[in-house]
Amino acid sequence: MIKVENLIKVYKSQKGNRSFLQDFFKREYEEKPALKQISFEIGSGELVGFIGPNGAGKTTTLKILAGILYPTSGKVSVLGHVPFDKEKEFLKQISFVMGQKNQLIWELPPRESYLLNKEIYEISDVAFQKHLADLIDLLEAKEIVDKPVRTLSLGQRMRAELIAALIHRPKVMFLDEPTIGLDIFAQTTIVNFIKEYQKQFKATIILTSHYMKDIASLAKRVILIDKGQILFDGLLDKLIRSYSREKTLTIILKKSIPAPLLEKFKLPFEYQMPLLKIKAEKTQLLKFMAQYLSELEFSDFTLQDEPIEEVIKKAFRKKP
């Protein structure tokens, strides 16, 4: 469905830090590699998360896959098409949603933009009505579609944008930061929607997000990108298993711990009445609990996995 082989993209950018006169008469450019020979394949109906810091090359990859950017070298095939050729048949089957860029016409209600897309994408009346009703239903957007876009809140606008982007029911979707700047509720709505949409229509989806929670709740497979290279491509579970061996034990104490007992703890701990926190590998923690739990008076305790952000940070630093 999507196949990328040895993809390279080099950006030419103006050299900074030069005087105005130098710049005016002889402007110099420098080449900045954005993608260094990346390869991957994505099958039909997969939902893959792209993870990486700003400037890692996530958006560049998506833009190349959608045919907006011209690759410096390498082979790219999406749905059997070369994206940059922008063939009509190709464009009718994809959608690119950018959290920071709107396609809706600012002054008019979203419905007007949908009607325009209906003609542009050659959607029949029946299909249009059905698609629109489905999307409005999934996104609970009934009140939104007939208000001018400029009067909508950011969260409402994102929902309206999604309808515009999916009204032609694309087979492949590129979602670039669809939840950027949204509050938790709006974020959840969007994430649930993507999940539901994919389940119902079996679309192939590539998603980028800075919110690890989004990725974790949507994608089974993730691709980690940094500085234009793929660091990891595989199941998110596997990534977590190989990078997250530590758990945090938190105990809410009833009575303070006597000093002699504290001295016996071999693991590093944080202790401030009434909390005792110990972060360590699972096996060590189990040992600790077996040894000391009976000696402590506590009202409650929890055992937590490392936050997924921490796991990803470690993966980028390449140390488990």
Next chain:
Amino acid sequence: MRKILAIAKINLAQYLVYRLSFVLWRVRVILSLFLTFFLWSAVYQSRLSIFNYSHRQIMTYILLIYVIGDLVYSSRVSDLSIQIRNGAIINQLLKPFPFLHNLFTREVTDKLLNLFFSIFEVGLVILLFKPALFIQTDILTILLMLLAIGMGIVISFFISFAISLVAFWSAEVWGPRFVFMTLITVLSGSYFPLDILPTLFYRLLLLTPFPYFTYLPTKIFLDGFSFQYLGMVGISLVWVVLSYFFARALWRKGIREFSFFGR
């Protein structure tokens, strides 16, 4: 066709939202029409004919070139450079409808709207001041004039398009556009007929695209069909082809090289 209608409809709807801006803009344009009209009226107070133009001819010239100018000069294309700079163009590149068709459709809607208003405004001037006008009735002449207007529209569209594309490489689109607009103001004959200029200068001017925007069709209307004018329409065809290929080459290079970096 349905696509074109849909785009046109949206374009009109957008204008309706900004009714006041649109009307005020028309007010600005109409002031310039009044200015030229009164200037030439004053010149003819004492004489019957200047530079071989009678009062009646020059009045017809001024009013007609005004209407034709509204048809020929593009208004929408200049937004394109902003869209390129801020990356908004991406959304249009993703649509399964050729970019240029979309732009041209919007352009034509604008023109029709402007035409409607400029005819109304010229009608107003005629009603108020009742200038003597020259009416052309020869069908062949009218056809040649329409052909020349069509050529003018296309040349102006592609040149303006090409200027907007400068945005792919530089933020300084304003400079080239300003020069182009200034040249148009002076060299396209909106304020005076170009053939009152010194012959050599006039001849040289005919090699540039400027006379073919509005001067040629207006002149055809006044003088009637002749093979000389047919030849000039031929030259404008050369400009159509040149500006098309130039704009197309620039466009292809632009979308290939541009990075939309961080946009």
